[in-house]
Amino acid sequence: MEKLTIIKVGGKIVEEADTLAQLLADFAQIPGLKLLVHGGGRSATKLAERLGIKSQMVNGRRITDAETLKVVTMVYGGLVNKTIVAGLQAKGINAIGLTGADLNIIRSVKRPVKDIDYGFVGDVEAVNGETLSALLHRGIVPVIAPLTHDGRGSMLNTNADTIAGETAKALAGMFEVTLVYCFEKKGVLRDENDDNSVIPVITPDIFQKYVEEGIIQGGMIPKLENSFSALQAGVSQVVITSAAAIAQASGTIIKK
Amino acid sequence: MEKLTIIKVGGKIVEEADTLAQLLADFAQIPGLKLLVHGGGRSATKLAERLGIKSQMVNGRRITDAETLKVVTMVYGGLVNKTIVAGLQAKGINAIGLTGADLNIIRSVKRPVKDIDYGFVGDVEAVNGETLSALLHRGIVPVIAPLTHDGRGSMLNTNADTIAGETAKALAGMFEVTLVYCFEKKGVLRDENDDNSVIPVITPDIFQKYVEEGIIQGGMIPKLENSFSALQAGVSQVVITSAAAIAQASGTIIKK
Numbered sequence: 001m002e003k004l005t006i007i008k009v010g011g012k013i014v015e016e017a018d019t020l021a022q023l024l025a026d027f028a029q030i031p032g033l034k035l036l037v038h039g040g041g042r043s044a045t046k047l048a049e050r051l052g053i054k055s056q057m058v059n060g061r062r063i064t065d066a067e068t069l070k071v072v073t074m075v076y077g078g079l080v081n082k083t084i085v086a087g088l089q090a091k092g093i094n095a096i097g098l099t100g101a102d103l104n105i106i107r108s109v110k111r112p113v114k115d116i117d118y119g120f121v122g123d124v125e126a127v128n129g130e131t132l133s134a135l136l137h138r139g140i141v142p143v144i145a146p147l148t149h150d151g152r153g154s155m156l157n158t159n160a161d162t163i164a165g166e167t168a169k170a171l172a173g174m175f176e177v178t179l180v181y182c183f184e185k186k187g188v189l190r191d192e193n194d195d196n197s198v199i200p201v202i203t204p205d206i207f208q209k210y211v212e213e214g215i216i217q218g219g220m221i222p223k224l225e226n227s228f229s230a231l232q233a234g235v236s237q238v239v240i241t242s243a244a245a246i247a248q249a250s251g252t253i254i255k256k
Numbered sequence: 257m258e259k260l261t262i263i264k265v266g267g268k269i270v271e272e273a274d275t276l277a278q279l280l281a282d283f284a285q286i287p288g289l290k291l292l293v294h295g296g297g298r299s300a301t302k303l304a305e306r307l308g309i310k311s312q313m314v315n316g317r318r319i320t321d322a323e324t325l326k327v328v329t330m331v332y333g334g335l336v337n338k339t340i341v342a343g344l345q346a347k348g349i350n351a352i353g354l355t356g357a358d359l360n361i362i363r364s365v366k367r368p369v370k371d372i373d374y375g376f377v378g379d380v381e382a383v384n385g386e387t388l389s390a391l392l393h394r395g396i397v398p399v400i401a402p403l404t405h406d407g408r409g410s411m412l413n414t415n416a417d418t419i420a421g422e423t424a425k426a427l428a429g430m431f432e433v434t435l436v437y438c439f440e441k442k443g444v445l446r447d448e449n450d451d452n453s454v455i456p457v458i459t460p461d462i463f464q465k466y467v468e469e470g471i472i473q474g475g476m477i478p479k480l481e482n483s484f485s486a487l488q489a490g491v492s493q494v495v496i497t498s499a500a501a502i503a504q505a506s507g508t509i510i511k512k
Contacts, residue, residue: 078334082411086357090409096358101342103352153346155338
């Protein structure tokens with residue numbers, strides 16, 4: 001099977017001109033088929049603020065009312081996505097910007113209201129792997145914004161980590177997929193105050209041990225659980241690293 | 257050759273929920289291959305206003321400084337484009353939202369400064385007809401925002417009428433193209449105060465006569481000149497009509 005690298009980068013990297021330029025240069029170096037999923041939360045928060053719309057976060061997720069949905073559709077689907085696409089085109093990479101609505105690549109359902117009403121937030125229901133695969137095989141590089149649609153005419157705000165993970169799973173039967181989650185650090189750290197204490201490999205056993213010992217904690221726990229879930233679904237490799245290291249694929253490798 | 261209908265709709269139609277719903281219903285009725293080009297100027301002006309950015313228009317064109325470029329990229333490429341795409345997907349139409357940067361479909365050059373510095377405004381240099389044709393032949397409906405890119409990493413603001421016209425020309429060798437410009441009236445009117453005085457057919461001879469007689473004037477003159485230019489370049493038919501009439505293709509037919 002052909003190799004495919006799926007890179008997920010957070011908002012911080014793509015929202016500043018200099019870090020974006022570096023990311024695009026690094027991304028361009030990745031050999032073979034590739035796909036980029038981006039965030040944009042900081043820009044959305046900034047725009048909402050300028051428009052007098054209050055940003056409300058619960059468990060790291062944005063409560064998305066009708067006005068906020070407009071903001072994220074503008075920021076993620078417009079500004080951030082097109083800036084990346086134009087930047088990649090300038091490097092000779094035939095990028096296409098996509099939300100879940102475009103070509104119906106990711107359909108979701110509005111999150112049911114339990115304790116919290118997240119508003120126009122979508123839980124991924126179906127990723128159209130065949131359409132993405134057809135694009136990739138024609139040398140096209142999909143750049144996916146963290147937005148999906150419900151198939152009934154509404155866009156929905158959707159977590160970029162989730163989109164990357166679900167896309168990796170959907171393509172796992174068609175490609176040998178490496179999923180790379182980029183964040184601020186070089187990898188999962190043994191000591192959060194020591195940037196050079198990257199744990200090279202995490203298996204389920206090591207994960208359990210480190211969680212018990214308190215070495216792995218907080219937001220890293222769901223990230224790693226998602227990684228194991230992707231591996232179970234056929235993704236070949238998951239890497240957690242910094243954006244600066246994507247071309248090297250160094251960092252923490254998550255293994256079954 | 258297969259028939260292709262290219263519809264250009266202004267911002268007003270796509271920016272209000274009820275007129276947009278009607279447009280999507282009418283657009284869905286158009287048989288055969290089709291492509292939509294949309295505006296969004298009113299929403300851009302509104303957002304700019306809320307952000308305290310002054311909208312400056314010269315000859316109907318928006319002066320586009322760096323901040324305004326962000327606004328139009330958000331509004332045209334994000335909000336308006338994705339709202340249309342999600343709406344079409346809900347009708348079972350496999351739409352894809354595109355700016356000129358996506359798949360490099362429309363490259364432009366920043367307009368040279370003469371009397372007026374329009375800023376980040378692009379004059380269309382090349383439309384990638386083959387890529388659009390390949391999408392159309394796979395049953396995909398392109399929805400094009402009035403944005404292009406310069407091939408060097410920058411998005412550029414580009415007039416939607418121009419995009420529709422240049423796209424029609426680029427596809428004229430591959431399809432039997434009907435280009436439909438939608439505006440507020442049912443067609444070109446003989447008497448601007450009488451909505452039922454639609455001129456059914458305009459040829460270059462009739463055009464010249466009506467211009468001399470003052471029946472055709474103002475902004476309609478460049479619109480018709482563009483139409484004749486499209487016909488000269490191989491477009492089969494140009495129609496000027498209201499959005500409500502696109503399924504019927506009634507209105508004013510422009511002929512060589």
